[in-house]
Amino acid sequence: MELTQVRYFVALSRTLNFTRAAEVCNVSQPALTRAIQRLEEELGGALLFRERNLTQMTELGRSMLPHLETMLNAAESAASLAEARRRQPPSTLKIGLGPGIAAGAIAFAIREVASILPDLAVRFEEAGPAALAEQMLADMLDCALLPADCELPERLNHWPLYEERAIVVVPSAHPLAGRQSITAADLLGETLLLGERCGGFAGRIGPESGLQFRLRRCGGSWAHLLDLVGAGLGVAILSERLAIPAPLIACRLGEPDMTRGIELAAVAGRPQGPAVSGFIKLCRARRGKAFGLS
Amino acid sequence: MDLQARLDAERARRLENETVRAAYEETVTTLRRNGFLPSVLAEETLFPDFVLPNTEGRLVSLSSLLARGPVIVQFFRGEWCPYCRIMLDALVEALPEIEALGASLIALTPDTGPWVQEAKTTHGARFDVLSDVDCGVGLAAGVVFRVLPLYLARLQAVGIDFPDRHGNDAWFLPMPALFLLDRDGRIAWRFADPDFTRRATPEQILAALRALDPPG
Numbered sequence: 001m002e003l004t005q006v007r008y009f010v011a012l013s014r015t016l017n018f019t020r021a022a023e024v025c026n027v028s029q030p031a032l033t034r035a036i037q038r039l040e041e042e043l044g045g046a047l048l049f050r051e052r053n054l055t056q057m058t059e060l061g062r063s064m065l066p067h068l069e070t071m072l073n074a075a076e077s078a079a080s081l082a083e084a085r086r087r088q089p090p091s092t093l094k095i096g097l098g099p100g101i102a103a104g105a106i107a108f109a110i111r112e113v114a115s116i117l118p119d120l121a122v123r124f125e126e127a128g129p130a131a132l133a134e135q136m137l138a139d140m141l142d143c144a145l146l147p148a149d150c151e152l153p154e155r156l157n158h159w160p161l162y163e164e165r166a167i168v169v170v171p172s173a174h175p176l177a178g179r180q181s182i183t184a185a186d187l188l189g190e191t192l193l194l195g196e197r198c199g200g201f202a203g204r205i206g207p208e209s210g211l212q213f214r215l216r217r218c219g220g221s222w223a224h225l226l227d228l229v230g231a232g233l234g235v236a237i238l239s240e241r242l243a244i245p246a247p248l249i250a251c252r253l254g255e256p257d258m259t260r261g262i263e264l265a266a267v268a269g270r271p272q273g274p275a276v277s278g279f280i281k282l283c284r285a286r287r288g289k290a291f292g293l294s
Numbered sequence: 295m296d297l298q299a300r301l302d303a304e305r306a307r308r309l310e311n312e313t314v315r316a317a318y319e320e321t322v323t324t325l326r327r328n329g330f331l332p333s334v335l336a337e338e339t340l341f342p343d344f345v346l347p348n349t350e351g352r353l354v355s356l357s358s359l360l361a362r363g364p365v366i367v368q369f370f371r372g373e374w375c376p377y378c379r380i381m382l383d384a385l386v387e388a389l390p391e392i393e394a395l396g397a398s399l400i401a402l403t404p405d406t407g408p409w410v411q412e413a414k415t416t417h418g419a420r421f422d423v424l425s426d427v428d429c430g431v432g433l434a435a436g437v438v439f440r441v442l443p444l445y446l447a448r449l450q451a452v453g454i455d456f457p458d459r460h461g462n463d464a465w466f467l468p469m470p471a472l473f474l475l476d477r478d479g480r481i482a483w484r485f486a487d488p489d490f491t492r493r494a495t496p497e498q499i500l501a502a503l504r505a506l507d508p509p510g
Contacts, residue, residue, distance in 0.1 A: 001333060001433065001436070001438055001439065001440075002333045002433075002436050003433050003434050003436070006433060038329075041328055042328050042330070042439065042440070043440060067462065067463075067464035067466070070428050070462060070464065071428050071429050071430060071433050071438065071464065071466065072430075072433065073428070073430070074426075074427055074428035074429065074430025074431075074433070075430035075431065075433045075434045076430070077430065078344035078345060078346060078426075078430045078431050078434070079342055079343060079344055079434065081344070081345035081353070081355075082342075082343035082344050082345045082355055082356065082357060083343070085345060085355055085357075086357075108351045109351065112347075112351060112352055112353050113353070115353075116345070116353060116355070157462075159406075159461045278345065278347075278353060280427075281346065281347050281425065281427040282347045282351060282353065284347075284406045284407065284425065284427050284461050285346075285347035285348070285349070285351075285406050285407065285410060285424075285425035285427060286347070286349075286351045286407065287406060287407035287408075287461075288407045288408040288411065289408070290411075
């Protein structure tokens with residue numbers, strides 16, 4: 001299929017009027033009609049049907065539209081990123097981070113976008129999945145990293161990026177600090193800090209190990225939780241991807257082996273600026289075990 | 295054995311299976327009947343500039359490659375495709391000669407993540423393998439088509455999961471076309487065939503490269 005055929009079809013899906021679509025695309029109506037016919041031949045059926053003055057999408061048209069729109073956006077963003085590389089316009093990247101998710105894993109992609117768009121400004125927003133989804137739909141965020149198990153509105157596309165394991169964070173003077181690997185049983189008698197925005201590992205260890213733990217609830221981010229670990233209020237169970245500042249120590253949790261998937265989400269079908277599309281493509285191209293690890 | 299002979303032998307072996315043969319014939323005859331080739335960017339036209347990610351987490355721009363000399367843009371379907379695997383081996387082998395003629399080579403696939411990494415590492419490719427995420431550059435080059443029903447059923451039956459590989463459930467694929475771009479980004483030579491078991495051979499590529507005007 002051809003770029004122009006897809007462009008004309010997407011324009012027609014918005015106007016549902018051949019004359020107006022031809023005007024929007026700056027072509028003659030017969031040229032637009034011919035292009036649509038060729039696309040229909042290739043896709044094996046009518047994409048639109050015409051009844052007197054009314055143009056409507058067929059079922060095939062409706063089912064193909066999101067795919068063709070996505071591909072058209074990908075074509076335009078590959079070209080606009082090349083154009084932006086020459087002109088270097090100021091750009092922004094607004095990224096949501098779900099509970100207990102570090103920005104470290106995506107730093108490589110931000111660095112790469114900044115290397116071709118030096119005037120890049122970056123903003124992070126930490127919040128729960130529902131709030132981040134709402135902000136993406138309201139166009140206040142470009143994309144977000146979210147836990148794979150959260151429910152998202154249908155209008156959001158999401159792609160798995162990586163899996164992360166749980167670690168246990170203790171003060172350096174803690175008896176467990178020197179251990180290579182610890183188990184849930186080693187944590188009996190400890191107070192586990194249960195943060196609402198810290199990834200949910202602390203809430204899972206009881207049910208997954210079959211043991212009962214003393215929990216202390218803490219609102220706030222994982223950074224606040226680490227402050228409390230440092231002050232001796234308990235130990236934290238967080239993602240291995242978070243950078244744990246000295247003098248705190250991260251120990252591998254051998255048993256139970258808790259992991260969670262992290263996905264990248266963005267609004268489906270929304271045209272993105274070069275910085276955002278470059279960032280999302282970099283993340284999707286690199287997803288997998290080694291994601292964000294140098 | 296040269297590349298096309300190896301591809302022919304692979305096709306002959308695989309088409310002994312009736313289901314594979316029906317899926318292959320459906321694809322090739324439909325694309326030929328639909329007049330697919332005129333959609334593909336023609337010789338003498340300018341290949342649109344693009345930026346795509348490679349397997350190392352870097353963005354690769356066509357124009358920065360063109361600044362160094364001619365560029366060969368090879369579309370391929372993915373490491374899952376036996377004909378693409380044979381072709382990638384041949385390209386790896388031909389790379390020193392391609393580079394000796396001052397050109398660079400990039401291979402574009404709609405696969406993402408571990409699937410595109412696999413293509414790069416399995417063949418020990420020194421050239422960049424780029425993720426053409428959502429087939430955008432393939433669309434701009436006119437090489438994308440929607441996988442036909444028998445072929446789709448065949449892929450699903452053997453567990454080749456495009457939604458996972460591509461990160462979308464559109465079931466689009468590029469025809470494995472090759473474009474040789476001169477320093478200005480103009481298509482000096484192209485190879486495109488609706489029969490995905492036919493590929494540009496290293497001999498054809500090198501001959502086309504040698505036929506380019508020397509830098510003035």
